[in-house]
Amino acid sequence: MIISIASGKGGTGKTTIATNLAVALDTDVNLLDCDVEEPNDHIFIQPEITRTEKVSLKVPQVDMNRCNLCGKCQEICQFQAIVVVGKTTLTFPELCHSCGGCMEVCPENAITEIDREMGIFEAGSRDGLEFAYGRLFVGQVMAVPVIERVRKAIQPNKVNIIDAPPGTSCPVISSVKDTDFLILVTEPTPFGLNDLKLAVGMVKILNIPYGIVINRSDLGDNKVMEYANEENIPILMEIPFDRQIAENYSKGNLLVKELPEWKERFIHLYEDVVKYAKKS
């Protein structure tokens, strides 16, 4: 079972849902934080990290003793990451998507690949909960290779919970694709609704069963609720604004530990997710 948590709009409560759901369940859970640009789950889980790996991407290195300056590499590269300038072939590793085209096309076998480090992958556990996350190095452009490394830590025999980054573009798609159910976290505001509609558009393209959680459900208007009813989207949970919840979040505390009534609610959320995932 793989459940992913996404949102469209940032700051709606993905991390709150992902971490509390992970801790509330008594089954074997594996929590994966795929928001590698701004990972936060570890703040709440405080895992003991037992594995740290560099995440790197293969990028070309040109042997100028072999290069005949034919320019075929430049011609095949769609990303302007390799260019022949005068009597040398320059590479721009930060633009490289690691497709291997230049190496394949080079008639002189002048191109080999070297590793370019772009982030860190870490895994560990806390009180039986397995945990993994990635951290993109600041200044790096591409988040997807680090996300893909985190996704490799999916364990088929466990309940995997994936915390995705905000938005609806490539990093989100890489995080949530091929998952069994998607929880979209939103808030009942015009911004929340606008970004929820974008996220629903994405889920439809990916064809994943989904439902929504409405956070700070009493601050705003009824439009998210009306939209969910019109579109027949199941509302899995509503969390009202509560200073106690906000204060606990600010300190890195888990709701299910500080306010025990929430444990039941998150277990119930999981049961609903399983029910809806089976239906489809």
Place this chain on the structure above:
Amino acid sequence: MQKKANIKELIVISGKGGTGKTSLLGAFASLAKDKVLCDADVDAADLYLILEPDIQERHDFQEGHTAEIDPDKCTECGLCRKLCRFHAISSEFIVDPIDCEGCGVCVYFCPEDAINFPVKTCGELFVSETRCGPMAHARLGIAEDNSGKLVTLTRKHANDLAHKRDLNLILTDGPPGVACPVIASIAGATGVLIVTEPTLSGHHDMDRVVELANHFQIPAFVCINKYDLNVEMTETIEAYAQDKGVPVMGRIPFDPLFTRAMVEKQTIIEYDGSSNAAQAVKEIWERLESRL
């Protein structure tokens, strides 16, 4: 980016999403004079919901390619599947457009010339008029790539507007995170305002955007939204910012007025300019303006 020497561009960013970037930028739009507005959060563009732009120009945003195999020409030799590092070609020789990276390796090597490589239209760019001034904004197609390039192009349109109208200030709403779209949105800016919140997550994410601004040598300022949800954390963040040489522009209290203003499609200044929240925002703007 080609820029007139006296055009200043402020980008509002946050690292963490949902800290109040757009509400704050909307308020600045009500306060600042003679400026161009720019929404560079192309993945979840929300500024238009407050400013209700009257769209004057639309441009398709075309960027990158997707491979498409022509089944009539394909002999199913399998070379493309062997070469594709993105596992985008199925055993039935159909390209999954979501997995396709647009690298063109399959197109180049196909012995039958059976693979087409059309340009993708992956978004739309708008130039508009609003009650607070002209605005450049965009919409990235759902599940599309290349948001960084669309951000750069949207900022270029904002810059062109500033030139044409002889306006000296661009106020830009940036995306969350630290990668491609954020880097594209802050490159070459006069300054960035980091909006954070007094939470451990907000602190953690702010640290990373401060590092990013330093990395690209862009002056950074910080303000703390909903500061009263955890005053101790607010003080910790302010001390951290001072220590990093990032000037603190002020604090904004938690106030449901921001949400009510948003529901009414107004900025906080328009909705209730005499409220404590609006006063706090005004003070932040005045401090920022004098430093840009």
